[in-house]
Amino acid sequence: MSNKFDELKLTGNLPSPSGVGMAILRLTQSDDFSAEELARTIQSDPALTGRIVKMSNSAQSAGVKTISTVSDAVVRLGVRAVRNVALGFSLVSAFRKGKCEAFDYGKYWSDSLARAVAAQTLSRELRLIVPSEAYICALLSGIGRLALASVHPRAYSELLRRVAGLSEVDLAAGEREVFEIDHFEVAEAMLKDWRLPDSHALAVASYARPVHETVSLDKTAARLCTVLRVATPIARILLAENDAHHFHWPAFESALKLIDIDRARLCAACDGIAAEWRDWGKVLSVPTQSAPPFAEIAQRASESPTAGAQPAAAVLVNDIDPTAAPQEAEEEALAKLTVLAVDDDPISLKLLVTHLARQGYEVMQAANGTQALAMALERNPHIVVSDWMMPGMDGIELTRSLRKIEIGRDMYILLLTGREEEEQVVEAFDAGVDDFVSKPFNPRILLSRVAAGERLVRLQVRVAGDKAKMEQQVAQLAVLNRKLTTTTVTDALTSLPNRRHAMQTLEQAFERRDPGKADQLSLIMIDIDHFKKVNDEYGHDAGDAVLCELANVLRGLLRRQDTVCRLGGEEFIVVCPGSDAAGAAAVAERLRKGVASHRIRHGRFDRSVTCSFGVAQRTPLMQSHEALLKAADVAVYEAKEAGRNRVCVAPLA
Amino acid sequence: MNDQNPSDTSTEDVGTALDMSVVASLKELGGEDDPGLFTDLVETFLADTPQRVRAIETAARDADAEGLMKAAHGLKSSAANLGAARLSALCRELEKAGRGGALEGVDRMAARLVKEYAAAEKALRQASAT
Numbered sequence: 199m200s201n202k203f204d205e206l207k208l209t210g211n212l213p214s215p216s217g218v219g220m221a222i223l224r225l226t227q228s229d230d231f232s233a234e235e236l237a238r239t240i241q242s243d244p245a246l247t248g249r250i251v252k253m254s255n256s257a258q259s260a261g262v263k264t265i266s267t268v269s270d271a272v273v274r275l276g277v278r279a280v281r282n283v284a285l286g287f288s289l290v291s292a293f294r295k296g297k298c299e300a301f302d303y304g305k306y307w308s309d310s311l312a313r314a315v316a317a318q319t320l321s322r323e324l325r326l327i328v329p330s331e332a333y334i335c336a337l338l339s340g341i342g343r344l345a346l347a348s349v350h351p352r353a354y355s356e357l358l359r360r361v362a363g364l365s366e367v368d369l370a371a372g373e374r375e376v377f378e379i380d381h382f383e384v385a386e387a388m389l390k391d392w393r394l395p396d397s398h399a400l401a402v403a404s405y406a407r408p409v410h411e412t413v414s415l416d417k418t419a420a421r422l423c424t425v426l427r428v429a430t431p432i433a434r435i436l437l438a439e440n441d442a443h444h445f446h447w448p449a450f451e452s453a454l455k456l457i458d459i460d461r462a463r464l465c466a467a468c469d470g471i472a473a474e475w476r477d478w479g480k481v482l483s484v485p486t487q488s489a490p491p492f493a494e495i496a497q498r499a500s501e502s503p504t505a506g507a508q509p510a511a512a513v514l515v516n517d518i519d520p521t522a523a524p525q526e527a528e529e530e531a532l533a534k535l536t537v538l539a540v541d542d543d544p545i546s547l548k549l550l551v552t553h554l555a556r557q558g559y560e561v562m563q564a565a566n567g568t569q570a571l572a573m574a575l576e577r578n579p580h581i582v583v584s585d586w587m588m589p590g591m592d593g594i595e596l597t598r599s600l601r602k603i604e605i606g607r608d609m610y611i612l613l614l615t616g617r618e619e620e621e622q623v624v625e626a627f628d629a630g631v632d633d634f635v636s637k638p639f640n641p642r643i644l645l646s647r648v649a650a651g652e653r654l655v656r657l658q659v660r661v662a663g664d665k666a667k668m669e670q671q672v673a674q675l676a677v678l679n680r681k682l683t684t685t686t687v688t689d690a691l692t693s694l695p696n697r698r699h700a701m702q703t704l705e706q707a708f709e710r711r712d713p714g715k716a717d718q719l720s721l722i723m724i725d726i727d728h729f730k731k732v733n734d735e736y737g738h739d740a741g742d743a744v745l746c747e748l749a750n751v752l753r754g755l756l757r758r759q760d761t762v763c764r765l766g767g768e769e770f771i772v773v774c775p776g777s778d779a780a781g782a783a784a785v786a787e788r789l790r791k792g793v794a795s796h797r798i799r800h801g802r803f804d805r806s807v808t809c810s811f812g813v814a815q816r817t818p819l820m821q822s823h824e825a826l827l828k829a830a831d832v833a834v835y836e837a838k839e840a841g842r843n844r845v846c847v848a849p850l851a
Numbered sequence: 852m853n854d855q856n857p858s859d860t861s862t863e864d865v866g867t868a869l870d871m872s873v874v875a876s877l878k879e880l881g882g883e884d885d886p887g888l889f890t891d892l893v894e895t896f897l898a899d900t901p902q903r904v905r906a907i908e909t910a911a912r913d914a915d916a917e918g919l920m921k922a923a924h925g926l927k928s929s930a931a932n933l934g935a936a937r938l939s940a941l942c943r944e945l946e947k948a949g950r951g952g953a954l955e956g957v958d959r960m961a962a963r964l965v966k967e968y969a970a971a972e973k974a975l976r977q978a979s980a981t
Contacts (some may be wrong), residue, residue, distance in 0.1 A: 544895050545929035552880060552888060587924060616928070638931040641880075 202379040203387035211349045211602045212388065213341065217575040219288020221568055223392065224599060230410050233277050237268045240284055242572060249287050249481055250280060253330065256318070256474065268651050271513055279330040282394055285336045286314075286340035290482050300358040305437065306344060307484045310337050312433035315475045316468075317425045323467050324457055326421045335398040335422050336429050337433050339405065341380030341388055342346055345375060353377070367406055382406060397422055405430070408563040409456070415740045420588070428453045436472055443489055447499030461496075468492040535652055536560045536577070540584035541614070542569040546637075550583060553641050554591035554648065567591025571599050574606065580655045581610045581648060583636075586626075591624040601630035608658055610651035614639060620789045627710065628759075689764040691742055692749035700763030700771055701823075707775045708823035710818060719816040722772040723830035724752070724789070729768035736803040743800035744807055749791060755792045757785065771830070779815035785846040786811040794843060808843035810834050865977070868970040873934025874978045893979040896933055897972060900926065904968050907945060910959035911954075919957065920949030935971040938964070 207214055215223055221239050225231050225479045241247050247268050254271035255264055265274060267763040274282050290311075295303050317336035321329045347354045353376055361372045370380035386403035390396070401422035404412045412423055430449035435443050454464070472489050479486030489495070537559040541547040547563055554561045564570035567584075568591050574582060582600070586593040593613050596784060600606030613626060623634065632651065635644050689696040695703070707719050726732075727749065735739040745768070752762045752770060761773045772789075774782045794808050812833030816826050837846040876888070881888030903926045910918035927942035941964050948957050 543929050543932075544899060545892055545932045548888075549877075549880075549932055552885070556880070556884075589921065608975065616924070637928055641876075793873060850889055 202511035203384060203391075204343065206349050206379070206384065207350050207391075210607060212345050213289060213293050213348050214603050215285050215288040216391075217288060217292075217572045219292070220287050220575055220599065221572055221604065222281055222284050222288070224571075226393070233272045233279075234269070236277055236281060237272050239568075240268045240280070242569070245291075246284060246287055251283060252478075252481060253283050253333070254280075275330045278395075280849075282334040283330060285392060285394075287333050287482065288812070289338075289341070291486065293344060293348070294483075296344075296348055297351035298354050298358075299351070300355040301343070301347040301351075303344075304485045306340065307482075308479065308486055309433050310340050311438055311478055311484050312436045312471075312475050313337070313339060313426070314430045315430040315478055316436075316471045319467055319471045319474065320425050320428055320457070322710065323463070324424060324459065326457075327418065331395070331398070331508050332425050332429075334394070334424065335401055336426055337396075337676055338379070338389060338394075339385065339402045339426055339430075342383065342385035343369075345384045345388060346377060346381055350377065362666075370406070373688040374844050396834065399528075401426060424456050427456055432468060432471060435468075435476060435492075435495065437487075438489075441497045444499040447495060451499075459838070462493075463757065464493040465496065534558065534560045535581060535655060536562065536579040537581045537583060537648065538574055538577075538579040539563045540565075540567065540582065540588070542566050542585060542588040546585065547616075550639075550644075553645060554583070557648070559647050567593065567596040570596055574600060574609065575603070578605050579609065581612065581651050583612045583614065583644075583648065585614050588822065594626055594631070597626070597629045597631050608655075610655055612647060612651060614704070621801060628775075656816070692746050692764050694749050694753070694770070695761065695763040697763065697765050700761075700765060700773070703761050703763065704771070704823045704827065707773055708820075708826060710775075718776055718778050719826070720774045720777045720779055721814050721816075721826050721830045722782055722786045722789070723812040723814075723827075723834045724770040724772070725788075725812075725838070726768035726808050727810055727838075729807070732803065732807070736801065738805040740800045742799055743803070747796065747798045748807065748809075751792055751796050752789060753788050760785065771827075777815075779813055779850065782815065782848050783813045783845055786813050790843065790845055810837035810842050812837055812848065813845060814848035815850060854977040864966070864970040865973045868937060868967070868974040869978060870934040870936045871978075873932075873936075877933070886946060890979045892933060893975045896929055896975065899929070900968060900972075904965060907942075908961045909912060910949070911945070914954050914957075916952045916954060917947045918949075919954075920946050923949060930971070933971075933975065935967075935975070938967045938971045941967055 206512070214220070218239060222236065225239055240250055250268055250271050251266060254274045259272055265271060268280075275283070288402075290307055290512055293303065294307070312334045314337035317332040318329045321327045321332040326332075356370050357376055358371075361369050364372075370382055382403050384400045389402060390401040395418075397416065397418035398417040400415055403413060404419070405423045405426035412420065415423060420735050428450075431446055431453050434446045435450060438446055459467075469491055472492075476486045476488065478484070484817075539547060539550045539554060539561055541550060542565055544565070547565065551561050551563050557583075561694040562573060562579065564573050567588050570582070570584060573579075573590065582596075584593040584596055589598070590802055597611050597613070600609060600611065610632050611630065611633045612635060614637045615623075615626075615634050616637050626634070632654075633647055635647050687695055687699040704721065726744070729744070731740065732744055745764070748770075749762075749764065752772070756772065757774075759775055760777075762770060763773070764770050772782075772785070774785060777785070790809065790811055794806055797804070797806050810832045811833070814826055814829035814833055820829075833846040833848040837844050840846065877889045877892065903922055906922040907926070909915070909946060910922055923946035925943040927939050927946060930936075930942060942959060945957060945960055945964065948954060948960070960967035
């Protein structure tokens with residue numbers, strides 16, 4: 199399942215938190231962030247601050263002191279809960295609309311919010327689980343649907359039309375047929391990816407399954423499941439149209455068997471949920487509607503003989519509205535490009551802004567990396583011109599963070615560098631920087647570099663239409679790939695990048711010629727000695743075990759900048775950007791020793807293996823990466839000839 | 852701090868503290884659209900810098916290499932932007948010293964920086980008044 203999710207992730211179109219949400223995700227990626235840091239990050243967004251404070255007040259029973267600051271909210275709810283809620287809210291604001299025509303984004307969030315509020319209230323009433331945890335788990339319980347709609351807008355539209363009127367479980371079956379993965383699995387993987395608690399991920403994966411199939415869940419996950427199972431029909435009732443609320447009562451009634459609550463208290467709680475849902479809808483700008491009192495709905499359900507029959511098109515929250523016009527492709531008005539200027543020094547920033555504005559760009563500014571990231575995600579500039587060295591998040595980290603998310607991928611990023619940073623340009627290019635200008639900048643040079651970026655941006659916009667088509671094809675291709683058992687870039691046996699990936703990496707590294715001394719590239723080719731004997735004497739199982747073990751050993755011994763791939767058979771290569779032959783030979787020697795001293799056990803097989811290593815460095819005479827590959831290959835051959843288990847370096851000719 | 856020995860700042864130092872071509876280009880940049888640009892920049896600079904100079908002095912005195920590097924880095928680019936070339940060059944040396952941890956003589960450099968800033972301040976005020 200995780201492989202399939204990784205492929206979805208590779209498309210770059212999975213929903214991800216925006217602005218402050220992203221900053222929070224970054225901050226909390228490590229385990230040692232402080233409550234104050236979190237509170238500070240949240241406070242940089244006033245809207246989010248208000249929502250968090252409201253959240254922490256509504257999660258409490260009446261009579262508890264009302265709080266008014268994020269810091270108090272963190273104290274009351276706990277750091278993790280606040281983090282999770284903030285993430286959820288930032289998703290709501292980032293995905294109000296999208297490209298999947300049959301997916302009703304407003305209704306999706308309306309439903310999610312109703313589930314969240316219902317789950318929170320139920321948790322409080324039943325004292326089953328921490329209310330804020332139930333809230334966030336329910337808010338994200340349908341995120342897999344949003345994800346599939348984002349990654350495969352057209353195919354998901356078709357599917358939604360096909361299954362309109364069927365249940366969420368039927369939708370999931372359709373999803374597996376078309377995408378080889380369903381929205382429950384996607385949601386589970388996404389929650390894990392965002393480091394929400396495992397119990398949340400398990401609950402969103404399992405709540406739609408029959409109760410007897412989920413008895414083995416741990417206590418928290420099981421309770422969350424229960425809450426979701428009751429919250430889901432409540433949300434359906436709340437979202438029902440045309441006075442059809444009571445049609446959904448039977449599903450609710452059967453879910454109620456899971457909990458212990460008397461009827462009067464339940465109806466009061468549900469009316470509370472309805473009111474709170476509308477309230478939250480206003481806060482988050484999510485559409486809601488009013489519903490009759492639940493006691494009344496229950497009464498009508500018991501009177502109506504047709505109550506058991508579900509009206510068509512009422513079960514799935516995202517069924518199509520045939521009258522909805524397809525969304526127009528967004529035509530970007532490009533009279534003026536927007537540029538985000540980032541510098542911690544106020545003088546430099548002011549000059550930068552003045553020069554850019556004089557040139558006719560629409561300029562926004564940020565005084566540090568964190569602020570810049572939030573602003574970039576919020577306002578999506580075409581070009582970012584940033585200082586490199588800044589306290590806190592520097593220009594490189596800013597670039598890395600932007601490149602990780604979809605909208606940041608197309609931005610043209612230009613870094614201002616002082617003399618002392620020039621040695622690190624390779625790192626900067628790796629992080630995804632497009633260009634450099636040295637500081638203090640000469641305005642003419644700076645503006646001509648920005649103009650180069652502008653040409654690129656305009657070109658990108660012109661092909662955006664084609665790109666949308668291409669994206670769709672890519673998404674279809676990804677489906678196809680998932681259907682084929684082999685994945686595109688990973689070697690199935692060892693999980694190392696495969697030959698295809700190896701050739702791409704090598705070619706890209708080969709073509710990249712950076713100025714300065716960092717312009718070096720070396721390659722290590724590795725061939726297992728007498729591997730055929732292993733296969734012949736111990737069987738292919740043992741051979742496979744050797745390959746896997748070897749892959750692990752190699753992976754563990756490499757430097758961060760090096761990439762190891764399996765070419766096929768018993769051949770591996772390591773791409774070493776920034777290394778000369780001597781450096782790569784040292785790495786190869788380390789690998790050689792590591793491999794030779796690692797004992798591999800598999801059945802009768804119980805010994806170490808050795809490898810022959812060929813090292814080659816890129817020289818000016820080499821026309822392409824294939825020449826480099828060839829040189830390394832020759833060096834391996836020499837190592838074999840010279841008696842194996844050794845490193846040979848190709849001559850620098 | 853920079854007011855302690857104003858008499859030390861000779862007229863000659865003030866006269867060469869600024870690269871007047873930078874000043875001219877900044878004034879030209881402001882032009883008719885934003886005639887106050889240069890004055891604004893100078894005011895921002897004069898408001899921020901004493902604190903930075905103090906931070907450099909403190910870091911030099913306490914042999915705080917990282918603090919020295921950071922404070923000097925910040926001042927280096929603003930000084931260069933306004934044409935205070937000597938001040939900027941001095942910051943560059945201090946930054947380098949901080950980066951390399953080679954702190955011998957940084958207190959003397961910091962003392963020179965105080966004087967150099969005093970000269971740059973005077974020159975900037977003059978340039979901004981004309």
